[in-house]
Amino acid sequence: MTQTTILTNLLKLHFADWHLSHIKCLSYIITGLFQVKTVNLTEIATTFPGRAEIESNYRRLQRFFQHVEFDSSLIAEFVVAFLPYTTYTLALDRTHWMLGCFPINFLVLSIVHQGIAFPIFWTFLPKKGNSNTKERIELLNRFIAHFGTLKIDSLLADREFIGEEWFGYLKHHHIRFHIRIKRDMNISRTNGSLSPASNFFRSLPLSTYCTLHGPRLICGHLLWVTGMRMPDGEYVIVVSDSQSDDVLEQYKRRWKIEVLFEALKSRGFNFEDTRLKDAKRLNTLFSVLALAFCWAYHVGAWRHRVKPIRMKKHQRPAKSVFR
Numbered sequence: 001m002t003q004t005t006i007l008t009n010l011l012k013l014h015f016a017d018w019h020l021s022h023i024k025c026l027s028y029i030i031t032g033l034f035q036v037k038t039v040n041l042t043e044i045a046t047t048f049p050g051r052a053e054i055e056s057n058y059r060r061l062q063r064f065f066q067h068v069e070f071d072s073s074l075i076a077e078f079v080v081a082f083l084p085y086t087t088y089t090l091a092l093d094r095t096h097w098m099l100g101c102f103p104i105n106f107l108v109l110s111i112v113h114q115g116i117a118f119p120i121f122w123t124f125l126p127k128k129g130n131s132n133t134k135e136r137i138e139l140l141n142r143f144i145a146h147f148g149t150l151k152i153d154s155l156l157a158d159r160e161f162i163g164e165e166w167f168g169y170l171k172h173h174h175i176r177f178h179i180r181i182k183r184d185m186n187i188s189r190t191n192g193s194l195s196p197a198s199n200f201f202r203s204l205p206l207s208t209y210c211t212l213h214g215p216r217l218i219c220g221h222l223l224w225v226t227g228m229r230m231p232d233g234e235y236v237i238v239v240s241d242s243q244s245d246d247v248l249e250q251y252k253r254r255w256k257i258e259v260l261f262e263a264l265k266s267r268g269f270n271f272e273d274t275r276l277k278d279a280k281r282l283n284t285l286f287s288v289l290a291l292a293f294c295w296a297y298h299v300g301a302w303r304h305r306v307k308p309i310r311m312k313k314h315q316r317p318a319k320s321v322f323r
Contacts, residue, residue: 030288039269090120155176175241178238
C-alpha cells in the first residue's frame with residue numbers, strides 16, 4: 001500500500017463529507033509537497049500520478065483552491081488525534097512576509113510538542129504589522145469553543161501579545177500564561193511607584209534570573225514577574241498569572257512555534273514561494289500545509305522508531321523528525 005493510499009484512507013475518516021476527488025487531490029498535494037518542497041502549484045502539478053498532462057493537473061489544483069474550504073475544527077481534530085496529551089501548552093505568534101507590496105500575515109495558535117509546535121487554529125490578517133487584542137481573542141475563542149479552557153495547560157507568547165484587555169481576558173478565563181514583556185514597560189515597586197522593567201534586573205549577574213517578591217501591577221493587573229539579563233545585554237522579562245519556579249524554562253518552549261514556521265517556510269515547504277493573494281485561498285493553503293506538516297512529522301516519528309536518527313558527535317540528531 002502506497003503512502004498516498006494510506007493518507008487518502010486517513011483523510012476519508014476526518015473529512016467524511018468531502019467528495020472523494022477532493023480527498024485524492026489533497027493527498028496528491030501533500031505527497032507532492034514532500035517531493036518538490038515548495039508550495040508552487042506548477043511544481044506540485046508535476047508530481048500528480050496518472051497520465052494526465054501537467055497543465056491538466058495544474059488546472060485541477062486551481063479548482064481545488066478555488067472551491068475547497070476547510071472546516072478549521074476538522075483540522076484541529078486531525079492535529080490533536082496524534083498528540084498524547086490531556087491538556088495542551090499553547091504558543092501564540094505571527095508569521096509574515098511581503099509578496100511584492102502585498103502583506104501575507106498569519107496569526108497562529110499552536111500546540112507545543114517536544115521540539116516542535118503543531119498549528120491548531122490560525123487567521124489571515126489582511127494588513128501589515130501586529131495583531132490587535134480583538135484578533136487574538138477571536139482566535140483563542142475558537143480553541144475554547146471547540147476544546148474548552150480546561151484543555152489549556154498554559155499559553156506562551158512574545159512581547160507583541162501584551163495589554164490590559166488581553167491580560168484581563170486571560171485571567172477572566174483562568175488561562176495560565178507566561179508572556180514576555182518589553183524592557184521599558186512600567187512595573188510597580190513595593191512602594192507603589194512605577195519603574196521600567198529592566199531596572200529591576202540590571203544588577204543581576206549575567207545568565208541568572210530572579211522572580212520579584214510578590215505580584216506587581218502591570219497593565220492594570222497584578223502579575224508575577226521573572227527576569228534574566230543575557231550576555232548580549234538583552235533582558236528576558238516574563239510575566240505570569242501565578243507564581244512558578246520554572247517560568248523561564250516554560251517560556252523557552254515558545255521557541256517551538258518558530259521552529260514550526262521554519263518548517264513551513266525555508267526549512268520545509270517554502271511557503272514564501274506562493275503567489276496567492278486571496279485571503280480564502282491563502283487560508284486553504286495554510287490548512288494544506290498544516291495537514292502536510294502533521295503527516296510528515298508523524299511518519300518521521302514512526303521511521304525514527306523503526307530506524308533511529310543518527311546522533312552526531314555533539315549529541316544532536318543528524319536531522320529533525322520532520323525533515
